[in-house]
């Protein structure tokens with residue numbers, strides 16, 4: 001008697017499992033369909049892939065998904081080795097309009113890091129394990145120079161490197177440091193409070209990644225080193241003219257083919273004091289791009305060049321553009337599907 005009453009209940013479980021599996025498999029099929037119908041510029045939103053109404057999401061929200069655990073690398077070329085210097089309940093991503101390689105003052109003084117807009121006094125955390133090699137003013141000019149453009153700064157030499165070269169992280173415009181030169185710190189340790197010291201017009205944290213030597217000329221784009229937030233990828237490009245010369249300040253638009261949301265950026269504005277990644281040799285990078293199908297759009301000499309790419313979660317999506325010759329379809333750098341995070 002009990003058995004009979006239980007029987008329908010017991011049936012529910014397999015049915016529920018089947019429904020779950022069906023839902024999962026239909027999601028996969030839908031994703032594949034998007035690729036094949038990608039010529040349609042306004043595909044309908046897929047309710048399975050985006051359970052939240054994306055149009056209602058405020059892009060300025062101070063919440064984003066947690067980061068992937070570090071070190072995070074889906075291919076041998078990636079090196080997302082660092083956590084972010086600010087906790088996820090604050091704005092902890094680079095200011096889009098003030099990225100690495102941007103030229104905002106003299107052409108030979110490009111921006112050598114990224115800026116994270118946080119109120120004065122925000123805890124600044126070590127982005128990786130290592131030893132403090134600088135704490136205080138005078139990082140660039142020396143001798144505790146109060147005019148130093150970095151203001152109060154902390155530099156860490158990390159316990160790990162890349163291709164046998166040591167890595168350094170640098171935190172500038174601080175209001176006060178919480179560490180001394182020589183201290184060993186762990187990832188996430190409080191090292192300073194953010195501020196507005198040095199050459200800074202508003203409270204923010206300036207973060208640099210340096211490789212090989214702790215030197216102003218040895219910076220690399222932090223967007224290729226900071227762990228992406230979950231579900232997001234990094235779009236990286238090398239844009240040259242037909243002769244192979246780097247295109248400076250070239251506008252690039254990423255258009256999400258589901259939401260039609262646009263992400264805009266520019267190539268590095270200078271070839272002085274900015275460096276491309278040892279492998280990618282990029283002059284363009286945008287991190288924190290939600291995974292999905294995108295059109296890379298490049299306005300160049302009166303034409304709009306377009307390339308369809310799929311941004312994979314936690315991964316670098318690479319493209320190569322060569323002026324009037326257009327995009328190269330050579331795309332060897334995408335991770336194998338089995339390496340991608342589950343459920344994405």
Ligand SMILES: [Zn+2]
Pocket residue numbers: 111113114115205206207
């Ligand atoms: Zn800065």
